[in-house]
Amino acid sequence: MALTFSMAGGGPSGPEINVTPLIDVLLTLIVMFMLVVAMDPEYVEKVQIPQPQKNDASEPEVEGTVVIQIVCPTKDTPPSVKINQEEVRWEDLETRLAQIYMKRAEKVAFVRGDADVGFLYVADVIDLAHHAGVQRVGLMTTGEQMAAE
Secondary structure: OOOOOOOOOOOOOOOOOOOHHHHHHHHHHHHHHHHHHHHOHHHOOOOOOOOOOOOOOOOOOOOOOEEEEEEOOOOOOOOEEEEOOEEEOHHHHHHHHHHHHHOOOOOEEEEEEOOOOOHHHHHHHHHHHHHOOOOEEEEEOOOOOOOOO
């Protein structure tokens, strides 16, 4: 009697592993890991905002409206100049105004002169202000007062 083995056809098949539930578990673990890492404060992106340099020797900044005053103490002496109550020499007026208006977006100044001041001095101040970067110059009358006064 001869035994023959047939490879084709029926017979019980070997065990098969169903991988669908394993993939679901794997994807759930990946999502949970991403959420845990995202909530960890150690992994939060740190932002550094650049700070302006602080120079101790720099001039004090003039805040608010800039009023250039032309004050005539006596009739025989040339008038003195003030920027918001800060005494400034005539020679330093243009450089001081350039320092003030270098970082300002609004380039507006007001000029106020005493009643005894000649218009030539007012015209000189306006000219120096334009050279320093002031775009608009307003004239103040004696009836108007500054908010700082």
